Structures are given as structure tokens and as C-alpha cells.
Amino acid sequence: MSPFTYHRATSTDDAAARLAGARAVPMGGGTDLLVAIDEGVVAPAQLVDLRGVPGADAVALDARGALRIGGAARVHDVARHPAVLERWPALAQACEAVGSPTLRQMGTMGGNLCQRPRCWYFRRGVSCFKNGGDECPAVDGENQYLAVIGGGPCHAVHPSDPAVALTALEATVEITSAGGTRTVPIAAFFVPPAEAPERETVVGPGEFVSAIGVPAVSAGGVQRYHKLMQREAWDFALVSIAAVRPAAGGVRMALGGVAPGPWRVNSSVEEDVASGGLDDDSISALAERALYDAQPLSKNGYKIEMAGALLRQAMRELAT
Ligand SMILES: Cc1cc2nc3c(=O)[nH]c(=O)nc-3n(C[C@H](O)[C@H](O)[C@H](O)COP(=O)(O)OP(=O)(O)OC[C@H]3O[C@@H](n4cnc5c(N)ncnc54)[C@H](O)[C@@H]3O)c2cc1C
Structure with missing residues (x-):
């Protein structure tokens, strides 16, 4: 591990000025950053702790x-x-x-x-x-x-x-x-x-x-977050879903664990869910459509089944 200094920023300007320095990185709780430094994933010269900024x-x-x-x-x-x-x-x-x-x-x-x-x-x-x-x-x-x-x-x-x-x-x-x-x-x-x-x-x-x-x-209405994990606590998502039908209308769904970032479901699927009147067959068809572009690697095809199950569950919940 290469040596680094630690600075607790006292204002937004102070944080920004410090972060302009060479190999300076922002720090929150340090729960990932300090492990990443130990693993050699990052090698900063300075940590700028943002928690002291009023x-x-x-x-x-x-x-x-x-x-x-x-x-x-x-x-x-x-x-x-x-x-x-x-x-x-x-x-x-x-x-x-x-x-x-x-x-x-x-x-x-x-x-x-x-x-x-x-x-x-x-x-x-x-x-x-x-x-x-x-x-x-x-x-x-x-x-x-x-x-x-x-x-x-x-x-x-x-x-x-x-x-x-x-x-x-x-x-x-x-x-x-x-x-x-x-x-x-x-x-x-x-x-x-x-x-x-x-x-x-x-x-x-x-x-x-x-x-x-x-x-x-985005406030109010029906909102759900579901997370499937290998063990039931203290684990990252294998697959997760956020599904919202805000009080102001519309439906928005995003999947986690299946893509490099959060994966927003295709807007045409969201619109069909929002239009309502869905039976089990149409819910299954919409879940399939949402995952149409999925291409599993050799060992993760199970994620497509999990994502399909979460999508069907979320669509039923948004309909109630
Ligand atoms: C065992 C374990 C299990 C976990 N499980 C989950 C989980 O299930 N779900 C989940 O969502 N998270 C999970 N986490 C992540 C953890 O809970 C923290 O939310 C997360 O690691 C980052 O928070 P932090 O403030 O400690 O970030 P830090 O460790 O301080 O920083 C993480 C990274 O973000 C950068 N950074 C920090 N703050 C900022 C900022 N304001 N702007 C720009 N960059 C910044 C740092 O430079 C670093 O690269 C897990 C972590 C561990 C160690």
C-alpha cells in the first residue's frame, strides 16, 4: 500500500480545492474506499473526508x-x-x-x-x-x-x-x-x-x-424495493427491483444486479403496465419483453429467471 494523507474538509470550497490536487479522492464513510486501497484497487495520495462539510x-x-x-x-x-x-x-x-x-x-x-x-x-x-x-x-x-x-x-x-x-x-x-x-x-x-x-x-x-x-x-402512490440475495442478510443483490407508481401517475421500474448500472425497464413496458387491466398472461409477456435484450454469460442465466419473477411480482403490486 502506498502512503497517503488524510484531510477532513471544512467547507465545500475546501473539499473542491483539496480534490483538485494530484491523486486526491473523496471519502465518505470509508467502508469501501479503505478496503479498495488495501486491495490495491486505488492508490490515492490524499483522502478528502467530506463528512465535516457543514x-x-x-x-x-x-x-x-x-x-x-x-x-x-x-x-x-x-x-x-x-x-x-x-x-x-x-x-x-x-x-x-x-x-x-x-x-x-x-x-x-x-x-x-x-x-x-x-x-x-x-x-x-x-x-x-x-x-x-x-x-x-x-x-x-x-x-x-x-x-x-x-x-x-x-x-x-x-x-x-x-x-x-x-x-x-x-x-x-x-x-x-x-x-x-x-x-x-x-x-x-x-x-x-x-x-x-x-x-x-x-x-x-x-x-x-x-x-x-x-x-x-415521484412521491407517494405505490412504491416497492425488492432484493434477492444468496443469503438473507448482509449481502449484495443478485437481482433487485424498484417499482413505483407515484401519486402523480405513470409507472417506473428499474432492475439492479443484472447490468453494469441500474437498468431502467423499457418505457413501452412501463406504459403498458400503467395502462392497467393486466391479467397473468399479459404480465408474463411484459416481463419477457422487459428482458428481451438479456444475454446471459455461461453461469448467470438464473438471473434472468429471478428478474422475471421480480418483474411479475412488482407489476402485480403496482396494479393493486
Ligand atoms: C461487506 C459489505 C457489504 C455491503 N453491502 C451492500 C449492499 O448490500 N448494498 C449496497 O448498496 N451497498 C453495500 N455496501 C456498500 C456500503 O454499504 C457503502 O454504502 C458504500 O461502500 C459506500 O459508502 P462510504 O460512504 O463508506 O464510501 P467510501 O468507502 O468512503 O467511498 C466509496 C467510493 O466512493 C468514492 N466517494 C465517496 N464519497 C464520494 C462522493 N461524495 N462523491 C464522489 N465519490 C465519492 C470514494 O472515493 C470511493 O471510491 C457494502 C459494503 C460492504 C463492505
Whole structure:
């Protein structure tokens, strides 16, 4: 492990100025970052801890009823926030599904969105697209936990549960650097591996997630987050789903664990679900349509069956 320094930022400007330094990386709870440093996945010169920035851990409603979550807000605080529980329960359920109570207490929302994939080859330093190589050893190797849709040339999946709910809720992500602040829809936050297999998000050097916005129009109605795991606690999703029919109307669904990032279900399927009047046959047909592009690797075809089951369950729940 190469040596690094630690700086606890005291303001947004201080964090941005520090992150402009060479090989400086943002730090939330450190639950993934410190392990990644130990594994040799990253070798920063400076850690910039964002938790000391005033207001960075806040979770609050604005005057128009939208939710603003600070980048350093703890996952636990989002899961238990009264407004989130009442108005965006899919997000509360997804945050409650993260790891373990200790991880939710330590982990921050910005860190959760920017945590690195858990692919064994990447995390163990085997040459791959994410660590400077030019092949994906999982294609002919241990690919049972990897992507069945949208993958290639890298097939790692993103591990975040909250990101799946935030995708169905059409959240936005605020990204700050010394050059200013930009806001991107979450649909544009995760980078497809075909574009840049070495990274997962649009957050570049010197930048950090300063806030997440959840629109008022996504609030209320019927909202669900379901997660299938190999064991029933303290595990990453094999497959998950966030399904919402907000009070304002429409249907939005996103799958986790099946693609390099949260996988938003095709809008024509969502529209057909929203139009209602579905029987079991039409629900099955819509689930098949949602997974039409899925192409399993040698050992992960089971994920397509799991995703189909979650889609059918979610469509029935949205219909009630
Ligand atoms: C055993 C285990 C099980 C887990 N299970 C789950 C699970 O089931 N579901 C799930 O969703 N998560 C899971 N996690 C992830 C964990 O719960 C945290 O949410 C997550 O690792 C990141 O939180 P953190 O604040 O500690 O990030 P850190 O470890 O501090 O950072 C993670 C990465 O994000 C970057 N980063 C941190 N903050 C920011 C920011 N504001 N802007 C930009 N980049 C930033 C860091 O540089 C680093 O690359 C698990 C983790 C472990 C160790």
C-alpha cells in the first residue's frame, strides 16, 4: 500500500480545492474506499473526508416538496427519515437493504453511488478492463454474479441498492468540483462499459457528489424495493427491483444486479403496465419483453429467471 494523507474538509470550497490536487479522492464513510486501497484497487495520495462539510449530511425537503440528500448523508439517516418513509418508500426500503446496520451507519449516499464493483477479478488485481487490462477474464471464468444485460466489454455489476430506487424515482445527482457544480439525471450518471469500461460513473478526477435530488413528482402512490440475495442478510443483490407508481401517475421500474448500472425497464413496458387491466398472461409477456435484450454469460442465466419473477411480482403490486 502506498502512503497517503488524510484531510477532513471544512467547507465545500475546501473539499473542491483539496480534490483538485494530484491523486486526491473523496471519502465518505470509508467502508469501501479503505478496503479498495488495501486491495490495491486505488492508490490515492490524499483522502478528502467530506463528512465535516457543514450541511453535507443533511436530508431535507425544499419549498416545492422535492428531497435534497447531501452527498455525505448517511444511508441509515435516509432509510429512517420520516419524509422519505412517507413519500419515497422505495428509497427508504432500498437504503434499509444496504449491507448491515454498521455499514448503513458508516456509509454515505455519495459513497454508495460511487462504490466500486465487487467483481472478483477486478478486486483481486487480475488484469481486466477496470484495472488497465484489455480483456474480461470473467467471460470464460467465474461470471455467476455478473451482468446479463447491457454488459461488455466489462461485465461487472454495480452493487448499489439505493441507485436502483433513485433510478426509478428519476433522481438527479449534483456533482461539484473547483470549477463549479453540474447536475445530471441519474440515467446519465452511470457510464456504460462500452463507453468507458474502466469507470462506472461520470464523476471525474477532482469532482464529488455534493447532493442527490428526488423530485416531488415521484412521491407517494405505490412504491416497492425488492432484493434477492444468496443469503438473507448482509449481502449484495443478485437481482433487485424498484417499482413505483407515484401519486402523480405513470409507472417506473428499474432492475439492479443484472447490468453494469441500474437498468431502467423499457418505457413501452412501463406504459403498458400503467395502462392497467393486466391479467397473468399479459404480465408474463411484459416481463419477457422487459428482458428481451438479456444475454446471459455461461453461469448467470438464473438471473434472468429471478428478474422475471421480480418483474411479475412488482407489476402485480403496482396494479393493486
Ligand atoms: C461487506 C459489505 C457489504 C455491503 N453491502 C451492500 C449492499 O448490500 N448494498 C449496497 O448498496 N451497498 C453495500 N455496501 C456498500 C456500503 O454499504 C457503502 O454504502 C458504500 O461502500 C459506500 O459508502 P462510504 O460512504 O463508506 O464510501 P467510501 O468507502 O468512503 O467511498 C466509496 C467510493 O466512493 C468514492 N466517494 C465517496 N464519497 C464520494 C462522493 N461524495 N462523491 C464522489 N465519490 C465519492 C470514494 O472515493 C470511493 O471510491 C457494502 C459494503 C460492504 C463492505
